Amino acid sequence: MLVAERYRLHGSIGRGGMGEVWQATDEVLGREVAVKLLLGDEADSAAAARFRLEAQTAARLSHPYVVAVFDFGAWDDRFYLVMELVEGQSLAQELTAAGSLGTERVATVAAQAAAGLAAAHREGIVHRDIKPGNLLSDPQGTVKIGDFGIARFVDDPASALTTAGQIVGTSLYLAPERALGRPASAASDVYSLGCVLYQLLTGRPPFHAESATVTLHQHIDMAPVPPRERGVQLPPAFENYLLGLLAKQPEDRPTAQEVADWFGTGAWRGLAEPLPVASDTRSASLSAAPPYASRPPQPGSAETGPPTMYRLPSTAPQPAQPARSAHQARATHGGHATHAGHAANSAHSAHSSHSSSSTPSRRARSGGARAGAATRTGGGVGAMARRRPRVFGILAGAVLFVLAVLAGMKMFSPDTTATETGNGLKDGSSSTGPESTGAPAAGTVARTGAPGSTPAPGVNAEPPASPSFTETAADTPSPAETEEEKAKEEQKEQAPPKQEEQPQPPPQYGDGDDDDDDGGYGDD
Numbered sequence: 040m041l042v043a044e045r046y047r048l049h050g051s052i053g054r055g056g057m058g059e060v061w062q063a064t065d066e067v068l069g070r071e072v073a074v075k076l077l078l079g080d081e082a083d084s085a086a087a088a089r090f091r092l093e094a095q096t097a098a099r100l101s102h103p104y105v106v107a108v109f110d111f112g113a114w115d116d117r118f119y120l121v122m123e124l125v126e127g128q129s130l131a132q133e134l135t136a137a138g139s140l141g142t143e144r145v146a147t148v149a150a151q152a153a154a155g156l157a158a159a160h161r162e163g164i165v166h167r168d169i170k171p172g173n174l175l176s177d178p179q180g181t182v183k184i185g186d187f188g189i190a191r192f193v194d195d196p197a198s199a200l201t202t203a204g205q206i207v208g209t210s211l212y213l214a215p216e217r218a219l220g221r222p223a224s225a226a227s228d229v230y231s232l233g234c235v236l237y238q239l240l241t242g243r244p245p246f247h248a249e250s251a252t253v254t255l256h257q258h259i260d261m262a263p264v265p266p267r268e269r270g271v272q273l274p275p276a277f278e279n280y281l282l283g284l285l286a287k288q289p290e291d292r293p294t295a296q297e298v299a300d301w302f303g304t305g306a307w308r309g310l311a312e313p314l315p316v317a318s319d320t321r322s323a324s325l326s327a328a329p330p331y332a333s334r335p336p337q338p339g340s341a342e343t344g345p346p347t348m349y350r351l352p353s354t355a356p357q358p359a360q361p362a363r364s365a366h367q368a369r370a371t372h373g374g375h376a377t378h379a380g381h382a383a384n385s386a387h388s389a390h391s392s393h394s395s396s397s398t399p400s401r402r403a404r405s406g407g408a409r410a411g412a413a414t415r416t417g418g419g420v421g422a423m424a425r426r427r428p429r430v431f432g433i434l435a436g437a438v439l440f441v442l443a444v445l446a447g448m449k450m451f452s453p454d455t456t457a458t459e460t461g462n463g464l465k466d467g468s469s470s471t472g473p474e475s476t477g478a479p480a481a482g483t484v485a486r487t488g489a490p491g492s493t494p495a496p497g498v499n500a501e502p503p504a505s506p507s508f509t510e511t512a513a514d515t516p517s518p519a520e521t522e523e524e525k526a527k528e529e530q531k532e533q534a535p536p537k538q539e540e541q542p543q544p545p546p547q548y549g550d551g552d553d554d555d556d557d558g559g560y561g562d563d
């Protein structure tokens with residue numbers, strides 16, 4: 040069959056909802072092409088309009104991951120569409136043959152399909168029917184998006200081809216907002232792509248109920264079961280990001296370009312992972328955990344691992360968005376309690392095992408730099424106080440305590456000496472004059488310094504001061520000695536001879552546990 044006197048049809052490739060696709064030869068240009076012939080009655084204006092729009096839409100796109108459209112027209116009362124021939128199979132066929140695809144393959148599909156979608160979105164075109172059957176794979180495995188048959192221009196409401204209440208698209212991949220009857224958007228395509236990727240990984244779409252209506256409700260209300268809970272060996276980063284594509288709110292999903300970049304840079308391998316944004320409610324609660332800067336760098340994280348997209352400038356895709364999306368989606372929509380819990384736990388565990396967001400990384404690095412600077416600039420008391428405030432506080436308190444005790448000894452020891460022994464042991468202290476306050480002060484010191492009392496350990500820690508007191512006393516007789524001696528003589532007259540005959544060597548003060556020595560304090 041020669042179509043439009045140019046395209047010779049060789050054989051049917053397959054049949055879809057709008058037409059049958061044939062392998063053909065363009066006899067003018069001498070190349071192989073695919074020709075789609077519109078099925079049914081040309082009088083079906085809606086189908087004809089859709090077919091025409093597919094041609095016009097696809098013709099605007101020129102991208103390696105989008106099936107190219109070469110020609111469009113009417114022939115023998117039928118419309119035809121001439122496309123780039125993709126000599127491979129659709130991902131639906133690939134999936135049927137394999138059951139499920141490996142992470143490496145799915146990541147490639149994600150990067151390429153998302154790149155093709157991003158190109159369409161830049162043109163203001165939404166595909167609206169992303170599904171495995173519309174993702175074609177050539178012999179090299181390169182993915183190309185085909186069948187823009189129900190696509191429409193985002194900014195052209197008049198081009199909408201669906202009547203009120205009618206939803207075009209497959210329920211298995213339909214975004215929640217579309218299930219609610221809201222307009223399709225670029226984010227709707229991202230959601231559908233997320234469903235496809237999920238199915239490629241697990242062998243089944245995230246939502247699949249006994250009826251399309253129930254499936255649509257699941258898209259709206261139910262959180263998807265994390266693929267790893269379905270037995271898929273998947274890097275946590277991949278899973279977390281994929282769940283972000285399935286966020287219930289369109290604005291919580293990454294853009295197609297971000298998805299393309301994220302998978303294209305290999306971030307899905309788990310070398311890096313998005314972290315929640317502080318403004319996120321759930322993330323804020325997570326942020327109550329120890330600050331990122333205090334965490335040691337995680338193996339494979341941005342701190343230690345190879346560069347990732349997170350280190351790109353602000354023009355790079357925002358890495359935190361998918362994780363935030365997953366959190367927000369589950370937080371705001373709840374959905375199936377069990378699944379929501381699984382998803383949240385998965386995201387949380389992924390977050391806790393990866394600390395590679397650019398912000399935390401920068402914080403950690405800058406924090407480390409500050410610490411290093413402090414060390415380099417002297418490592419003195421100030422630096423120590425900053426680095427180990429608690430230890431510094433304890434040491435400072437101990438020093439202050441010792442100083443206070445020494446000061447107390449210095450103040451009160453003359454009286455104790457005078458009262459205690461009268462042997463000149465504490466003359467140095469008595470020379471300072473406190474003795475004028477008389478025995479009461481000495482008595483106070485004696486009691487607080489007595490062995491067995493609470494402060495005893497502190498007093499016992501002071502012996503090193505005693506010899507110095509002794510030496511000072513020996514060398515510098517005080518003018519107060521005269522009065523002191525007089526007082527001693529008066530005491531001699533009243534005190535038992537036994538006390539007068541007690542010349543005590545200096546160590547007795549420091550021993551503390553000598554009953555005889557302390558006996559004098561106790562008596563006082």
Ligand SMILES: Nc1ncnc2c1ncn2[C@@H]1O[C@H](COP(=O)(O)OP(=O)(O)OP(=O)(O)O)[C@@H](O)[C@H]1O
Pocket residue numbers: 052053054055056057058059060073075106122123124125126127128129168172173175185186188
């Ligand atoms: N450019 C192409 N090159 C090679 N095969 C193609 C091409 N376009 C479509 N096909 C194949 O032709 C078959 C029919 O495709 P078509 O797009 O018409 O239907 P569909 O996408 O399966 O269903 P629907 O149109 O309802 O979405 C599919 O197997 C598809 O893989």
